[in-house]
Amino acid sequence: MTPVAYLSRTPTAWPARYELLDGIRGLAALAVVLHHVGVEQYGHFSVMVFFVISGYCITASAESCRRSGGGFGEFMVKRIRRIYPPYILAVMFFAITRIVKSARDPGFEFKPTLLDWLQNLTLTQWVSDLFHPIPWPVQNSKLFVAAFWSLNYEEQFYLVIGLLLMAAISLRIPMMVSMLTLSAACLVWNWLIPGNWICGLFVEYWVHFALGSCLFYVLCQFTGNAQRRAFLVIIGVLGLTCFGRVLLHTTNVLDEMRAMIELSFLSGVTLALYFLRPLSHKISSFILWRPVAALGAISYSLYLIHQFNLTLASSIAQRLLPLNTPQVLLVAATVAVHVMLGAIFWVFCERPFLRRSSRSPGPMAPVPEDVRPQQANAN
16 A cells, blocks of 8 residues: 555554564564674664654553553553563573673673662663763663663653553543653753763653654544644654754764654654554565564563673584684574574563463564663673
8 A cells, every 4th residue: 555545545543453563673673683793883773663662562551551441550560570570580691691701701800789780670770870971871881781771761661651641540631642742841852952961861762752652643543634644744844853953963963963863763764654554464474574573572582682692692603603604604693593592581581471462473562772882791
């Protein structure tokens, strides 16, 4: 279906389940792994896609909870149960790898303080940034694993959505209204502080998350052509305005205009996801898409453990392949090892905590990560 035909058709509310997101999440996770193994340097933009997908899925979950009579407590318990057990197990896995490395390399020390442990186990590493802002969130020195910075924001997103759900139930304020009001304020924040100053608060990435939330509402609750066209115009104007500001900036664009670059890119992603919705079931049914969707199912596990196992995965790949293997095959084997480790972790450390209905197609709650500078957390 062409975009013109899509706009001219009589709108209907789509089911909340957007099958294509599984595979897109898998491709984004693969791009992040490729970044960390040194194949490309664009993984950061794949990370931003996770925020949009998360906004869609978490809003869908909250609205479902509201319709079924659930409240703040039920919503937060589901979110905590979804994200924390695999995360805690991943932190334990990381600690074991550090202990082993310390035993093999006397010059390597892993001696975090009690406060470091507390912050990492509770995903509150961002508190340190409140008092010492940094240019990029991945540079937070309190992180055991640099990629875990994004979970700090996810944790706050869940809490904020939970509070919006509570306001919708007790004060009769529609969640969408609260979300858009907060988004407007956070967009002002992004416009005034587009880069080089990260304090760890959710406001820095709320608009990114809200793009996915808006996508959910326009696809699954709005059934008017006027509403949907207004959505397309607003997202398009947002993207063009942010991109225009980037073009007018002449020095250190990536650092100083970080938020503007991200929002211009994600505006395009959001529009693409809107127009791909009618094709979701057809694409996800293709046999060639199934491995991509399967990768999406284990994307959280892959995210959790891949960065601190870079050396391990590379060593395994080198031992499996003969000497003088072409670099491209070595990289492919290394990525395959990462996927294998992620799949094993998913089976034993993530799958037991998934709802039964979610186990086959994969988890509905995607979690992002980042890739800015290469960190020294590799095994």
